[in-house]
Amino acid sequence: MKRTEEVSERIRTCLGCRRQLPQGEFLRILRGPDGVLVPDLKKRLPGRGGYACFDRQCLQEALSPTRLRRAFRGESTESISVDAFVEQLLLQLKESVKNLLGMACKARKAVFGKTEVREALESGLLRFVAVASDCEQSRRQEMTDRCEKRTVPYLAALSVADLGQISGRGVMDFVGIIDRGFAEQMIVLGDRLRRLDLLERRPDALPVSTGSRKSRSREGR
Numbered sequence: 618m619k620r621t622e623e624v625s626e627r628i629r630t631c632l633g634c635r636r637q638l639p640q641g642e643f644l645r646i647l648r649g650p651d652g653v654l655v656p657d658l659k660k661r662l663p664g665r666g667g668y669a670c671f672d673r674q675c676l677q678e679a680l681s682p683t684r685l686r687r688a689f690r691g692e693s694t695e696s697i698s699v700d701a702f703v704e705q706l707l708l709q710l711k712e713s714v715k716n717l718l719g720m721a722c723k724a725r726k727a728v729f730g731k732t733e734v735r736e737a738l739e740s741g742l743l744r745f746v747a748v749a750s751d752c753e754q755s756r757r758q759e760m761t762d763r764c765e766k767r768t769v770p771y772l773a774a775l776s777v778a779d780l781g782q783i784s785g786r787g788v789m790d791f792v793g794i795i796d797r798g799f800a801e802q803m804i805v806l807g808d809r810l811r812r813l814d815l816l817e818r819r820p821d822a823l824p825v826s827t828g829s830r831k832s833r834s835r836e837g838r
């Protein structure tokens with residue numbers, strides 16, 4: 618669960634804004650064998666890489682020919698639009714959300730459905746709620762209102778079918794996480810999704826609440 622902290626010592630520079638941060642805070646842009654640029658979310662793929670913030674503006678600049686030439690020391694790179702790149706990245710991030718949620722379920726750190734999630738919320742056990750993005754509007758609103766009241770962060774990135782598959786129960790509107798470690802990782806992923814895309818496209822639908830930001834700190838447990 619501390620994977621991001623293991624690599625956090627190395628300081629990298631964003632190819633876009635030039636900000637310097639620990640590697641764990643950045644996205645790795647990998648130059649694949651044919652000069653194809655791909656997001657390397659897990660930072661494990663072999664090849665030369667550059668770094669950028671999880672931010673559309675930074676990626677836009679990072680993917681410009683001049684920045685790329687400098688980052689990859691003159692090695693040729695295929696041009697890719699920021700939209701196409703972000704699209705791939707969003708898929709990877711959503712896949713990570715799925716995997717993480719699946720792990721929380723297997724570890725029995727999750728509760729399912731409206732009733733269970735509500736009970737856990739009311740008893741103060743809940744750390745995070747995944748809300749199906751295509752769940753019925755009023756049901757969704759009721760849940761997110763409750764989360765906000767309790768300052769529990771939530772994310773609406775996956776579908777009813779996704780949550781159903783993860784929970785092994787067909788279709789599912791809500792999955793709650795009761796473990797702080799899993800919740801902290803979900804908050805990081807949710808933040809990245811929000812900064813890249815969701816807010817921009819659907820300003821009315823906040824994918825991540827502003828709930829307890831404190832839990833983003835590295836106080837760990």
Ligand SMILES: [Zn+2]
Binds near residue numbers: 632633670
């Ligand atoms: Zn940046």
